Amino acid sequence: MKKKDLISINDFTKEEYMRIMELAGEFEENPNQDLLQGKVVASLFFEPSTRTRLSFETAISRLGGKIIGFTDSSSSSVKKGETLHDTIKMVSNYADMIVMRHPLEGSARYAAEVSDVPVINAGDGANQHPTQTLLDMYSILKTQDTLDNMNIFMVGDLKYGRTVHSLLMAMSQFENPIFNFIAPEELQMPDEYKLYLKNLGIRYFEHKEFTDIISEADIIYMTRVQKERFSDPIEYEKVKNVYILKNDMLENTKPNLKILHPLPRVNEIHTDVDENTKAYYFTQALNGVFTREAIISHIMNLK
Amino acid sequence: MTENNKKKLKLKVSAIKNGTVIDHIPAKSLFKVITILGLDKISNQITFGTNLESGKLGHKAIIKVSDKYFKDEEIDKIALIAPHAKLNIIKDYEVVEKRVVEIPETIKGIAKCFNPKCITNNEKINTCFKVISKNPIALKCHYCEKITNENQMVIK
Numbered sequence: 001m002k003k004k005d006l007i008s009i010n011d012f013t014k015e016e017y018m019r020i021m022e023l024a025g026e027f028e029e030n031p032n033q034d035l036l037q038g039k040v041v042a043s044l045f046f047e048p049s050t051r052t053r054l055s056f057e058t059a060i061s062r063l064g065g066k067i068i069g070f071t072d073s074s075s076s077s078v079k080k081g082e083t084l085h086d087t088i089k090m091v092s093n094y095a096d097m098i099v100m101r102h103p104l105e106g107s108a109r110y111a112a113e114v115s116d117v118p119v120i121n122a123g124d125g126a127n128q129h130p131t132q133t134l135l136d137m138y139s140i141l142k143t144q145d146t147l148d149n150m151n152i153f154m155v156g157d158l159k160y161g162r163t164v165h166s167l168l169m170a171m172s173q174f175e176n177p178i179f180n181f182i183a184p185e186e187l188q189m190p191d192e193y194k195l196y197l198k199n200l201g202i203r204y205f206e207h208k209e210f211t212d213i214i215s216e217a218d219i220i221y222m223t224r225v226q227k228e229r230f231s232d233p234i235e236y237e238k239v240k241n242v243y244i245l246k247n248d249m250l251e252n253t254k255p256n257l258k259i260l261h262p263l264p265r266v267n268e269i270h271t272d273v274d275e276n277t278k279a280y281y282f283t284q285a286l287n288g289v290f291t292r293e294a295i296i297s298h299i300m301n302l303k
Numbered sequence: 304m305t306e307n308n309k310k311k312l313k314l315k316v317s318a319i320k321n322g323t324v325i326d327h328i329p330a331k332s333l334f335k336v337i338t339i340l341g342l343d344k345i346s347n348q349i350t351f352g353t354n355l356e357s358g359k360l361g362h363k364a365i366i367k368v369s370d371k372y373f374k375d376e377e378i379d380k381i382a383l384i385a386p387h388a389k390l391n392i393i394k395d396y397e398v399v400e401k402r403v404v405e406i407p408e409t410i411k412g413i414a415k416c417f418n419p420k421c422i423t424n425n426e427k428i429n430t431c432f433k434v435i436s437k438n439p440i441a442l443k444c445h446y447c448e449k450i451t452n453e454n455q456m457v458i459k
């Protein structure tokens with residue numbers, strides 16, 4: 001049987017998305033299942049990402065697997081100039097599965113080609129972070145009971161934000177989505193994705209102002225506007241406080257609205273939103289563990 | 304001598320008995336075409352001319368390879384750098400077939416990914432692209448998934 005990998009969100013079919021969602025639900029009910037007993041999982045973080053790593057390592061531990069690996073490349077042979085090819089070849093001899101995060105784009109696809117065991121991409125530069133997308137989808141499904149007919153507002157850095165790009169691609173597989181993009185001039189959704197939606201006949205709207213248009217939203221997906229993305233620091237100063245969600249803005253929003261954020265946040269969601277029942281970002285992070293248990297089970301054919 | 308006769312004479316002097324004539328190569332791409340087709344590594348008789356006047360290309364080059372016929376997938380490799388190249392298949396001094404190159408669906412090697420953060424630009428890996436548009440050329444990297452446009456394209 002051909003091994004499965006998860007490198008790009010586009011590698012999975014709609015049926016596989018739904019299977020992952022179903023499994024994530026099972027793991028939420030019953031997170032501790034010894035399906036990985038006797039198995040070794042390599043957790044290779046060529047760049048540090050504490051949040052993602054802890055989520056994966058929790059998922060692996062709850063499945064009863066053992067973890068080997070490193071948390072950043074400074075302490076490993078990588079620093080001594082070993083190629084990615086050689087590191088992956090070696091590790092795939094030791095482990096039953098590889099979870100990897102790497103600063104270079106395409107590194108995960110390449111690792112999957114080199115490795116004899118399944119590879120899960122935990123982020124390759126600005127390219128893909130598919131487990132984040134699946135946990136976002138699980139969060140939407142859980143709070144809305146469906147992935148169809150969603151009006152999704154994406155706010156902040158829509159140009160470089162890989163999470164919004166992947167979510168857009170994945171949600172486009174479902175019935176009748178509507179997308180609303182709220183971003184400053186410099187950080188608008190790239191044409192490539194707008195063209196993708198246009199070709200599928202999916203409606204989208206672009207806005208520069210973060211105003212009461214959000215009253216239509218089922219989901220608000222907030223992202224961080226990062227200073228280093230701006231060529232002109234004055235431009236950053238102009239917009240840095242424009243895309244901040246505050247509690248009073250939620251007054252006339254739909255009752256089913258949920259606010260998502262891939263975390264960590266800086267100031268783009270005011271802390272006064274945290275107490276609002278529409279704030280979902282902390283639960284979203286917890287959903288990551290269940291979703292990753294589901295992904296591992298699916299990739300390793302454990303269920 | 305009339306222009307027409309001059310042309311005929313020129314053709315005759317450099318004619319080959321059996322083999323392939325690759326015409327309409329942009330002059331600047333001649334040596335890349337030679338490398339990509341591996342013509343620097345075979346023992347067949349090869350003649351080439353370059354910086355020849357050509358209305359369409361400005362300056363063109365031409366390669367004549369004796370006793371060699373190319374498979375489609377072999378010749379399509381030069382499509383990125385010589386998209387207008389024309390092949391004349393010669394048998395016993397006669398052109399028995401004319402072919403044009405076609406841009407294939409996938410391109411392995413040859414071009415570089417424009418993304419400096421792509422793994423293919425940081426480790427020794429053969430590039431691989433899906434051709435998502437042929438005119439103008441747009442290549443989607445199999446690894447980093449970024450799109451390299453015609454004006455960003457660099458041949459390895």
Ligand SMILES: [Zn+2]
Pocket residue numbers: 106416417418421422423444445446447448449
């Ligand atoms: Zn690339």
